[in-house]
Amino acid sequence: MVAADPLSITLDPEKAALLARLADGLAPEQLYWVAAWSAARAGQTERSTGRIDAPAGTAQAPRLTILYGSQTGNARRLAEQLAARSESDGLPARLVRADAYGLRELARETHLLIVISTQGEGEPPDDARGFVEFVVGKRAPRMPGLHYAVLGLGDSSYPQFCAIGRQLDARLAELGASRLAPLGEADVDIDQVAIPWSAKALGQAREALGRTRSVTRNATVHTLPARSTHSREHPFAATVLGNQRIVSRESERAVHHLELSLKGSGLRYAPGDAIGIWPVNPPALVEQFLHALRLDGADEVTHDGRTLPLARWLGRERELTRLTRAFVAAHAAASGHADLMRVLRKENAASFAELLASHQPIDLLHRYRAVWRAEELVAALRPLTPRLYSIASSPRAVGEEEVHLTVARVEYEAFGMPHWGAASAFLSATEDAAVVPVFIETNDRFRLPADDRRDIIMIGPGTGVAPFRAFVQDRHETGARGRNWLLFGNRHFTRDFLYQVEWQEALKAGALHRLDLAFSRDGARKVYVQDRLREQGRELYAWLEGGAHLYVCGDATHMAKDVHATLLDIAIAHGGHSPDTAREWLTDLLTQGRYARDVY
Incomplete structure (x- = not known):
């Protein structure tokens, strides 16, 4: 049969x-x-019906x-x-x-x-x-x-x-x-x-x-070939086409615009997707580890069936900039320090959270001295993982074989030592023709509306503006009929206005219909994007009630929470909602896909 x-x-x-x-x-x-x-x-x-009926004659x-x-x-x-x-x-x-x-x-x-x-x-x-x-x-x-x-x-x-x-x-x-x-x-x-x-x-x-x-x-449903052989596990070696600092020299944090070639990769992306970067740890940080523990980077270390020089393990295989519970526990055991053991207890969760937020592994090595063997160190440090960056370009505008990203270099002094972010230090130091291991991470929930007549509201302070550069480019290239409203914030207008010329040109060309700015350190009172939202609450609520899509990109810990709370307040003030119905209203926007967040 x-x-x-x-x-x-x-x-x-x-x-x-x-x-x-x-x-x-x-x-x-x-x-x-x-x-x-x-x-x-x-x-x-x-x-709507309360049920889904199976076809007649089937079970x-x-x-x-x-x-x-x-x-x-x-x-x-x-x-x-x-x-x-x-x-x-x-x-x-x-x-x-x-x-x-x-x-x-x-x-x-x-x-x-x-x-x-x-x-x-x-x-x-x-x-x-x-x-x-x-x-x-x-x-x-x-x-x-x-x-x-x-x-x-x-x-x-x-x-x-x-x-x-x-x-x-x-x-x-x-x-x-x-x-x-x-x-x-x-x-x-x-x-x-x-x-x-x-x-x-x-x-x-x-x-x-x-x-x-x-x-x-x-x-099996997996019968069709993938469009590219490159993936998270098998990244593509992308050539750096350009690396430009896009803030003034006086800015407290260097921000770079990078352009990478995807030629020959078969990788494809859409506005809203992210690019994954496999970083290399800063060489100076590797030297800090070797010096603090008096280890030789040339020593061969075998772990999980692989044998590599210790410097290679630390530079390309192990996480050096993020502290984990497992490493804290291992270092507490190695050092025998009572304070470090105490912070691991369940009742000291707040102290432990503060330790994770303020320290890198190197800080523990200096603060709580211990003797580490190279093999033990490699086993205790967790594997290096890729970092995701929101893509800052539309393939319709820059071509399918090119991708742009916006990178804020993490570099600061703490405990008398310089500290870095792994990926940001790696990327910001790249020069033309350098190679970066990359892959594409799709994000189907952070997409432009299928109906180009829909308005969009984009909230992206700092480097959170990156995907909205892609959105505006794409809507302009496709001739989308909906309006585009961008709310951008940073510290200083003259130092930190990312892509300022592009936004001004987009306004003139009609690719951007409204731009609201919040520079927190330029006045006597700090002003953030959520303050601009509140000021324009009536119009924002009207846009959303008219079918607009709302997007938020950036810091999850503070900004995204503050924006979410402000949206609830706007629904109450301008939509006549109670606190409960305001939450239901916002949840419904999430469910519909009309409130999308790319937060980190």
């Missing part, structure tokens, strides 16, 4: 052929986007759902890998982004794997806010028939490590669901936890669903 074409089961021949033509030639990540969009439309149908078999919430792309990438492995192992899986998941489906779900990151001070990623609020809230149903597993992603250099993953794991158990696998908590060296967790979770799901590895071996 020949199996029926799955499209013919639910679609008439004309629509099935149309959908097949649409899918033809799409890369895997594009197919996943289509799947997520379709799921979102299904969720909207469910919310819904138990299935595995893989749900992800991702801010920077790591959780999405892992979920995609999990879905591909599940399919290739004979277990069909549905991959869905958290904001495209119909919340009423949760009561009917039987097998669910969740991959979710934690942001900042224990917050969910933007695309999972609604899902997390529903699960932890009073409206969440009892789920005795659900089998689940949660993989949390986090960064142990932040106090609230994997807090959202822990919260969801505990709450689902509280609601009566059963674990397929224990909670996984992955640090930035994700694979150490993610690989064994995935094997365990998928094995248990396969056993629970009664599938074997040979059932649907050929049913």
